[in-house]
Amino acid sequence: MDKSNILEIKDLHVTFYTEDGVVRALHGVSYDVPENETLGVVGESGCGKSVTALSVMRLLPRPQARVEQGEIWFRDKDTGEEINLLNLPEEHMRHIRGNKISMIFQEPMTALNPVYTVGDQIEEAVLIHNPKMSQKEARERAIEMLKTVGIPAPEKRVDDFPHQMSGGMRQRVMIAMALSTNPEILIADEPTTALDVTIQAQILELMNKLQEQFGMSIILITHNLGVVAQNADKIAVMYLGRIVEKAPVREIFHDPKHPYTEGLLASVPRLDKGGLKEHLPGISGSLPSPYNPPPGCKFHPRCPYAFDKCRVEEPPQVEISPGHTVCCWLHTKEETRHE
Amino acid sequence: MSDNNSDVLLEVNDLVKWFPIKRGFFGGVQGNVKAVDGVSFKIKKGEILGLVGETGSGKTTIGRLVLRLIPHTKGQVLFDGIDITAMDYSKFRPMKKDMQIIFQDPYSSLNPRMTIGEIIAEPLIVHTKMSTKEREKRVYELLELVTLRPEHARRYPHEFSGGQRQRIGIARALALKPRFIVADEPISALDVSIQAQITNLLIDLQGRLGLSFLFIAHDLSVIKHMCDSVLVLYLGKVMEYGTNADIFQQSRHPYTQALLSAVPVPDPDYKRDRILLQGEIPSPIDPPSGCVFHTRCPYATDKCKTDVPELREVAPGHLVACHYA
Amino acid sequence: MNYLIKRILELIPTFLIATLIAFILFSLVGDPFEGMRQDPRLASQVERLKRIYGYDKDPVTRYFLWLYNFFKGEWGYSIMAKRPVFNVVVERIPVSLAMGVANTVLSTLFGILLGIYSALHLYSTADYAATALVFFGMSMPSFFFGVLGLFFFVISWPLFNVGLMTPGFHPEMANLLEKTIEYGRHLMLPILLLTVLGMGGFVRYARSSMLEVLNMDYIRTARAKGLPENVVVRKHALRNALIPIVTLLALTLPGVLGSAPITETIFSINGLGKLFIDALGANDQMTLMANLVISIVLVIFGNLLADILYTVVDPRVSLE
Ligand SMILES: Nc1ncnc2c1ncn2[C@@H]1O[C@H](COP(=O)(O)OP(=O)(O)OP(=O)(O)O)[C@@H](O)[C@H]1O
Ligand SMILES: Nc1ncnc2c1ncn2[C@@H]1O[C@H](COP(=O)(O)OP(=O)(O)O)[C@@H](O)[C@H]1O
Ligand SMILES: [Mg+2]
Ligand SMILES: [Mg+2]
Numbered sequence: 001m002d003k004s005n006i007l008e009i010k011d012l013h014v015t016f017y018t019e020d021g022v023v024r025a026l027h028g029v030s031y032d033v034p035e036n037e038t039l040g041v042v043g044e045s046g047c048g049k050s051v052t053a054l055s056v057m058r059l060l061p062r063p064q065a066r067v068e069q070g071e072i073w074f075r076d077k078d079t080g081e082e083i084n085l086l087n088l089p090e091e092h093m094r095h096i097r098g099n100k101i102s103m104i105f106q107e108p109m110t111a112l113n114p115v116y117t118v119g120d121q122i123e124e125a126v127l128i129h130n131p132k133m134s135q136k137e138a139r140e141r142a143i144e145m146l147k148t149v150g151i152p153a154p155e156k157r158v159d160d161f162p163h164q165m166s167g168g169m170r171q172r173v174m175i176a177m178a179l180s181t182n183p184e185i186l187i188a189d190e191p192t193t194a195l196d197v198t199i200q201a202q203i204l205e206l207m208n209k210l211q212e213q214f215g216m217s218i219i220l221i222t223h224n225l226g227v228v229a230q231n232a233d234k235i236a237v238m239y240l241g242r243i244v245e246k247a248p249v250r251e252i253f254h255d256p257k258h259p260y261t262e263g264l265l266a267s268v269p270r271l272d273k274g275g276l277k278e279h280l281p282g283i284s285g286s287l288p289s290p291y292n293p294p295p296g297c298k299f300h301p302r303c304p305y306a307f308d309k310c311r312v313e314e315p316p317q318v319e320i321s322p323g324h325t326v327c328c329w330l331h332t333k334e335e336t337r338h339e
Numbered sequence: 340m341s342d343n344n345s346d347v348l349l350e351v352n353d354l355v356k357w358f359p360i361k362r363g364f365f366g367g368v369q370g371n372v373k374a375v376d377g378v379s380f381k382i383k384k385g386e387i388l389g390l391v392g393e394t395g396s397g398k399t400t401i402g403r404l405v406l407r408l409i410p411h412t413k414g415q416v417l418f419d420g421i422d423i424t425a426m427d428y429s430k431f432r433p434m435k436k437d438m439q440i441i442f443q444d445p446y447s448s449l450n451p452r453m454t455i456g457e458i459i460a461e462p463l464i465v466h467t468k469m470s471t472k473e474r475e476k477r478v479y480e481l482l483e484l485v486t487l488r489p490e491h492a493r494r495y496p497h498e499f500s501g502g503q504r505q506r507i508g509i510a511r512a513l514a515l516k517p518r519f520i521v522a523d524e525p526i527s528a529l530d531v532s533i534q535a536q537i538t539n540l541l542i543d544l545q546g547r548l549g550l551s552f553l554f555i556a557h558d559l560s561v562i563k564h565m566c567d568s569v570l571v572l573y574l575g576k577v578m579e580y581g582t583n584a585d586i587f588q589q590s591r592h593p594y595t596q597a598l599l600s601a602v603p604v605p606d607p608d609y610k611r612d613r614i615l616l617q618g619e620i621p622s623p624i625d626p627p628s629g630c631v632f633h634t635r636c637p638y639a640t641d642k643c644k645t646d647v648p649e650l651r652e653v654a655p656g657h658l659v660a661c662h663y664a
Numbered sequence: 665m666n667y668l669i670k671r672i673l674e675l676i677p678t679f680l681i682a683t684l685i686a687f688i689l690f691s692l693v694g695d696p697f698e699g700m701r702q703d704p705r706l707a708s709q710v711e712r713l714k715r716i717y718g719y720d721k722d723p724v725t726r727y728f729l730w731l732y733n734f735f736k737g738e739w740g741y742s743i744m745a746k747r748p749v750f751n752v753v754v755e756r757i758p759v760s761l762a763m764g765v766a767n768t769v770l771s772t773l774f775g776i777l778l779g780i781y782s783a784l785h786l787y788s789t790a791d792y793a794a795t796a797l798v799f800f801g802m803s804m805p806s807f808f809f810g811v812l813g814l815f816f817f818v819i820s821w822p823l824f825n826v827g828l829m830t831p832g833f834h835p836e837m838a839n840l841l842e843k844t845i846e847y848g849r850h851l852m853l854p855i856l857l858l859t860v861l862g863m864g865g866f867v868r869y870a871r872s873s874m875l876e877v878l879n880m881d882y883i884r885t886a887r888a889k890g891l892p893e894n895v896v897v898r899k900h901a902l903r904n905a906l907i908p909i910v911t912l913l914a915l916t917l918p919g920v921l922g923s924a925p926i927t928e929t930i931f932s933i934n935g936l937g938k939l940f941i942d943a944l945g946a947n948d949q950m951t952l953m954a955n956l957v958i959s960i961v962l963v964i965f966g967n968l969l970a971d972i973l974y975t976v977v978d979p980r981v982s983l984e
Contacts, residue, residue: 044530059887098890105888110881114980115903125889161979166619177889196393196557198616201601205615223531226560226603249607267535269564271602272609276583277542277565282535286500 001073001082006184006217007033007056007101012070014051014060021291025051025065027241030317033185038211038218040232040249042225042264046290047238049221053187056219057103058085058093076100077184099129102178106190108170112162118173119158122146122180129181145176148213149206168199172206179210186211187219192227204231225268229253234323237261240288240298243317247324257326259303297329305330347420348519348551349382349405354414356400356575360624373623374400376575377414379650382519387545387552389566391559391598393620397575398555402521405553406438407431418519436466439512443524445504449496455482455507456492462514481510485540502533509540513548521553526561538565559602563587571595574623574631577650581657591653591664594632630662638663671971675964680731682960686953687727695719696949700743713741717950734957740950744943749954753936757921760928760935763851764920767858772913774859775866780905782867783874784897794867801864806857810930813857854931858924869912874905903977910973917966918959 001008014026026048033039041049054060056072072085074096085093105111112121122142127133133141139158146154149172162170171191178186188207192200208231211218220232228235228249235252237245237260245258256262263283285302288294294301300310307329315329355378357371375397382388390398403409405416407423416424418438423431442448449458459478463469469477479489485506496504505525512520522541526534542565545552556562562569569586571579571594579585579592590596597614616635621627627634633643642662650660690696697713700706713719717733717740718726733739739749782791838846877883878901886900887893925937932938936955943951975981 044532057888059884094890094892096890098888103888105881105885107881111885113882113886113900113904115907115978124891128890128895163980168619174885177885196620197559197598197601197603198393199619200603201613201615204603224603225531225605229605229607230603230609253605253607264531265605267532268605269535269538269560270604270606271560271563271587271599272604272606274564276563276567277546279542280535280539280564282539283532284536286502286533287530 001075002032004034005032006035006075006077007219008071008073009052009056010071010073012052012055012072013068014048014055015066015068016064017066018064023290024293025241025290026055026070029070029238029241029243031236031243031246033217033219034234035217036211036215037233038220038231040228040235041219041221041238042223042228042235043238044223044264044287046240046287048241049238050189052238053103053189053219053221056085056101056187057097058088058090059097059103074101074185095129098125098178098183099181100183101185101187102181102183103187103189104171104174104178104191106193108167108174108194111174112170114162117159117161118146118165118170119143119160122158122173122177125177126180141180142176145180146173148179148210149173149176150202151176168195168202171195171199171203175203175206175210179214179216182214183216185217185219187221189221190223191220193222193224200227207231225253225264237264240290240293242298242327244299244328245324245326247326251321251324257320257324257331258299258328259305259330260299263302297327346383347381348384348386348418349553350415350417350420351381351401351405352379352415352417354378354401354404354416355412356397356404356409357412370624373575373626375404376626378570378572378575378577380570380577380580382551382553384518384551385545385549386568387554387566389562389569390553390555390572391557391562391569392572393557395574395620395623396572397623398557398572399523400575401572402440402523402553402555406435406440406521408440433466436462436515437517438519439515439517439521441505441508441512441520441522441525444528445501445508446528448508449504451496454493454495455487455499458496458507459492459510459514462511466515477514481514484513484544485510500533501529502536505529505533505537506540509537509544513544516548517550519551519553521555523555524557525554527556527558534561541565559598571598574620574626576631577658577660578632579657579659579661580650581654581659585654585657589657591657591659592661593636593638597635597637630660668972671968675968678964679960682964683731683957684727686956686960687730688723690949690953691723691726693947693949696743696947699947706743706746717741730953739954742943742948742951744946744948744951749950752939752951753954753958756934756936756939759847759851759933760921760924760937762847763855763858763924763928763933763935766851766855767862767924768916768920770855770859771862772866772916775863776870776906776909778863779867779870780874780902783871783878783905786875794871797860798864798868801861802868804861806861806924807926807930809857809861810854810927813853814930817853850931850933854924854927854933858927862919866909866912870905870909873908874901877901877905880904907974907978910977911970914970914973915966917969918962921958921962 010030012026012029016023016025029048029052031039041052043049051060055067060067067086070086073082074085075082085096112118119139119142122145123135123138126138126141143154143158146158151157151169151172165173192203195203204227207218220228222228232249235247235249236243237252237258239260245252245256245261252261253265256265260283266281267283269280283302288298288301296312297303297310297315300306303310309329315327315332317325317327318332319325320331354375356375357373359368360370360372361368378401380388390401392398404411407416411424415422418434423434456478459481460474463474463477478492482489482491487503487506487510496507499507525541526537529537538561544550554562554566563583566583568582569580570577571586571592573594578594579590586595590599593614597616600611600613601616614637618635621634629645630636630643630648633639636643646662648660648662650658651664653659653664697710697719700710718729737750739753742749742752745752778794782794785791883896883901886896921936925941928935928937929941936958939951940955943955
């Protein structure tokens with residue numbers, strides 16, 4: 001593992017075996033999560049963002065999903081050990097899940113158990129990873145965490161049931177719960193997609209503040225380019241189970257190399273520029289069915305620059321500048337392109 | 340907005356909608372959800388009016404009121420100068436074909452047991468006396484208009500992607516050649532690249548067919564991209580109302596400014612003053628006194644807690660409901 | 665609390681309307697006492713009974729008279745047993761209650777357990793067996809199953825007894841233990857059959873409820889916390905899965921008192937169910953009416969109980 005990374009995903013292949021057919025949900029996904037930084041993962045629905053995250057947590061739906069290949073290396077800061085999460089016995093994985101790697105989800109309305117108070121649910125997370133702690137200490141910790149995430153009157157709200165809170169507050173509770181164990185990585189899977197922009201801004205601000213306060217890495221998964229632009233240090237762009245481009249945030253937004261990244265950026269109307277009723281260049285066509293992906297480069301049916309080679313062979317990943325990689329025949333060397 | 344009245348297609352005056360809250364089997368009315376509370380606006384022919392606001396601010400309710408899909412509590416909705424809220428339903432029925440709606444959810448708004456052709460032809464059967472031949476021709480025309488292919492007419496909704504279903508919804512809304520369309524978050528459920536395609540399609544159709552739109556969205560970037568004029572709602576009340584430039588270049592209401600500053604911009608180097616709103620939208624059952632926004636307004640004074648600000652014209656056609664605008 | 669009182673007060677009109685409908689239906693069938701004229705020993709009483717139960721007055725007055733008498737414990741005269749209905753019905757309650765309680769407890773308990781087990785072990789042998797049982801229990805008519813049981817376990821292979829009581833058994837002389845054994849020997853088979861038949865619904869309900877809950881987002885959250893799977897299931901899934909089942913349980917309350925007329929008849933058990941069938945045959949309207957009212961009361965209270973239980977198990981629902 002690279003010294004500056006806390007997590008490295010290497011060549012991950014995940015397949016779903018369903019009644020409707022076989023879906024290769026991930027096909028050689030690799031990305032690194034740098035320590036104390038935020039990695040933004042963007043892409044449209046179904047491209048495999050959540051499946052990658054769930055693979056890290058080892059929470060893929062069983063028995064349909066199978067990890068066919070790959071490694072997920074995690075550096076345990078306490079012991080300094082590097083461990084491949086995919087080889088870990090379930091017992092051991094439980095000490096990492098929710099403790100060293102926490103995750104929050106898209107739907108704050110349904111992510112909390114309706115029959116227990118939010119306090120109970122936070123205490124439970126604290127106690128399972130700190131068996132020596134007393135019930136009372138766990139409750140104090142829960143109140144402290146609710147306060148940290150900006151819930152007013154936490155001593156009172158700790159006894160609320162989830163339905164007594166709004167969506168924004170529940171997402172704060174989820175964050176409080178996820179951070180109550182001081183994790184090294186927080187995986188946030190579309191944490192603000194279901195929320196209003198004003199509440200989204202509050203939650204993102206909170207995550208940034210807590211990252212500084214607790215010193216952790218964040219994997220911020222979203223389909224909203226604006227969200228990652230202002231909250232991530234590095235970006236990975238996914239399309240149909242592959243990472244098509246990876247780069248530091250500025251390069252992705254100012255100098256995108258992959259036609260898909262370029263198309264995504266050209267799809268969103270912007271507050272800072274663009275005229276009224278102007279045509280949005282965007283991307284033509286629609287996502288191919290995951291059961292029946294096209295041959296060659298998966299993006300070629302929608303790519304304005306596609307040429308013959310794109311239709312038959314998948315492009316390899318090439319590094320075009322330090323930390324900036326892209327999978328596209330346009331950016332491979334001339335000789336490999338026409339061989 | 341002080342233009343010649345003959346240009347105005349839809350005029351809404353002081354529209355109010357309260358939903359009574361009832362409790363129990365024998366329980367009486369225990370209060371009202373003040374979903375829409377005195378809203379006025381005009382939509383000119385060929386104009387898109389954008390409606391924005393946080394969840395629960397009353398956007399959908401207004402959309403349904405102006406189409407008379409739900410009864411109103413008070414106020415007027417004038418379509419072509421005729422008050423459609425006051426007239427008999429039987430008289431209103433023939434006017435319905437001039438006013439159509441496109442829904443947010445392309446998955447649930449199409450009947451799964453009807454073919455696309457049947458779905459699009461349905462309003463034609465109900466409202467016109469077209470022959471089967473004419474109907475078929477019109478369906479093909481409509482499919483072409485929304486860039487679908489004629490052979491799609493024989494397929495069922497589940498065979499289509501989200502973007503294609505939204506196109507079908509648009510074709511259905513256009514079947515009767517309406518002059519006015521309410522689009523309630525027509526792109527929010529779609530993928531980014533598909534959002535762009537549908538946005539382009541709507542703009543194109545609006546220009547070509549000279550349609551008027553009431554366009555509901557919570558994404559201000561989309562509103563800025565599409566709408567000629569904009570109405571900012573908060574708790575069922577108008578906070579600010581003006582042209583695209585009024586709202587996006589010189590907004591005067593702190594709520595509009597806060598909304599704008601919360602929109603994520605896809606540029607890591609974009610800098611601006613952020614107004615981070617505290618708290619959340621209060622309950623419309625028991626809205627705050629004075630200015631309804633005062634509980635979250637960073638500039639609120641004592642006056643704001645007691646006095647309701649009136650919607651003032653701060654520049655021609657630019658209206659703001661704030662004591663300090 | 666206020667709500668609870670209101671909810672209970674609401675039961676009154678429900679009860680009145682339901683009984684009124686039953687009453688009107690019986691009025692349409694005709695005068696119950698006319699049939700008695702054929703019997704010379706009873707003929708003299710016809711006029712007197714008609715007067716007592718208001719058959720000489722208009723139907724509305726008669727209904728209120730019936731209602732008044734009902735609450736006094738005067739439920740009418742059984743032309744079949746030639747005794748007051750109240751006595752006839754009350755005698756039948758213990759055996760029906762014993763059978764109903766045993767059957768309800770067993771079928772819900774085993775039904776829910778099996779349903780949850782099969783949801784947790786999807787596509788295992790136990791799951792397929794449970795599905796088969798559901799299918800069997802829900803499609804097999806009880807009289808067919810009953811006759812089959814009678815044939816195998818009473819006639820061919822006499823493991824159980826039928827009918828109550830064994831000749832020479834004197835309930836008034838037996839102690840509690842003897843009574844229990846006597847009841848047990850006779851009721852075992854019908855209870856078993858009713859349990860197997862009744863379980864099906866609960867298995868299916870519990871299984872689908874549990875499966876639904878296991879797919880909920882909050883279960884994923886619980887797993888993501890690092891909880892062991894058994895805690896996830898026991899603490900987070902089970903309680904939620906039981907919420908709809910608890911309501912269903914309350915709604916089975918009427919089943920506790922003789923909703924098994926066919927089974928009781930087949931096994932010659934003199935319970936309320938068999939009484940109903942017999943009374944039907946004899947056009948014994950007042951007995952039928954009493955039987956019906958018991959069911960109405962149980963259904964109404966079952967509904968109330970379901971509402972109250974709901975608020976106990978689900979914090980989202982409050983009595984306010
Ligand atoms: N049928 C109804 N009965 C009672 N209250 C209602 C009803 N429909 C809407 N409301 C209430 O009216 C208010 C406005 O609702 P509306 O659906 O118009 O909001 P919206 O601005 O469209 O929100 P969103 O962005 O979530 O779509 C809300 O407080 C809502 O709860
Ligand atoms: N439980 C599942 N069963 C079958 N296929 C699944 C399941 N979950 C995800 N997939 C498939 O895996 C792919 C990636 O999905 P996901 O990671 O959820 O996408 P997203 O990027 O929107 O989070 C999709 O093609 C999806 O259809
Ligand atoms: Mg996802
Ligand atoms: Mg709405």
